[in-house]
Amino acid sequence: MTPTVRRLGRRLLTYAQDTARLNGTEAGTCVYVGPRVPGNLNLGDNLLYWAHQHALPDIPLRQVHTVPALAGARALRRRQLRGTVLGGGTLIGSPSFRRGLESSLRLLDGLPVVNIGTGVDDPVMPSTGVPGDNRELRAWVPLLRRMPKVWVRGPLSQHLLREVGVDAEISGDPVLLFALDADLRHRPAVGRIGINLGITGNQWQRDPAELVRAVVSYGRGLRERGVEVLLISVWDRDDELTASVADELGCPAVLAAQMRTAGAMRRVMRDIDILVAQKLHAVVGAACVATPSIALEYRPKCRDFQESVGAGRWTIRTSEATGGALAAMTHQLYDERESAMKTLAEQVTDRRAAIGLAAIEAYETLDG
Secondary structure, eight states: OOHHHHHHHHHHHHHHHHHHHTTTOOOEEEEEEEEEOOSSOOOHHHHHHHHHHHHSSTTOEEEOOSSSHHHHHHHHHHHHHOEEEOOSSSETTTTHHHHHHHHHHHHHHTTTTSSSOBBBTTTTOOOOOOOOOOOOHHHHHHHHTTOOEOOOOOOHHHHHHHHTOOOOOOOOOOOGOOOGGGGOOOOOOOOEEEEEEEOOOOOOOHHHHHHHHHHHHHHHHHHHTTEEEEEEEEEEEHHHHHHHHHHTTTTEEOOOGGGHHHHHHHHHHTTEEEEEESSSHHHHHHTTTOOEEEEEEESSSHHHHHTTOGGGGGEEEGGOHHHHHHHHHHHHHHHHHHHHHHHHHHHHHHHHHHHHHHHHHHHHHHHH
């Protein structure tokens, strides 16, 4: 069987699954356009989906991973779905999510489309396509103008949409809905630093292996000074790298299967003083408990989030991350840890309230 035939077979199977999923929905369901869940050990994607379910009570969400099969169209109309929810994550500016949204809007013509906090893919370093080409982002403009209001993750996302003529309000990353007041209080330092690394491209022309070596050098320096180090994975695809670095440093690791829930995430992030993280939702998870992070900005979305919670200065591009630079930033953040935690707690509280407002407006639009 050729690779082309296998891809076609997988696509047809997914079409069939999508049609069955839509046919099995209950009245009042909304189509959710976003990253693939469930059955995906990507903590960020799962938490985003659960955050939308939490934010829109009494409105079941049904995810469609592909353009739904035409056979599902009549069933959709018969069941009178409420509309479409554009989920969280860096979706705006992505061609695959645009096609999913276009498909849902065609099938649910005349029904509302809402969001509560979506990131915008920066054409400077897009997830797909040619750097510097904003044609894909412009293709989103007519879709976004069908929404009563567009809510985005942070100031960079807002600026990108303004450049193409779309007004947007900053709400924040929906995962911040899982922040609890009890966890946003000051905690004394315990001498433990968390490190998160991932397998990914688009690292400002930085060789991923070089970044790993730089972080390993940084980790060794911490261990030599008696600081405990904990490796943390938020995606099962990063587990092997996480375990390998943990073995090299002689320290423990938390793998993706141990971080399946918001509660598990909060417990891990509460037990460290500072997080040095590459993956965005490791940083968001730490923010949920006011644990300051140094974000390894492999794509602009990392800075977008950090600036949304007043932590932009604690961000370093992967192209500039050396063992020495990370050590210096960590030392400075430890010196300012109390004020950094206070600022983070205040900002997360404000963002959580804004996301709540976005959710109320989305709910009222869908409830029509």
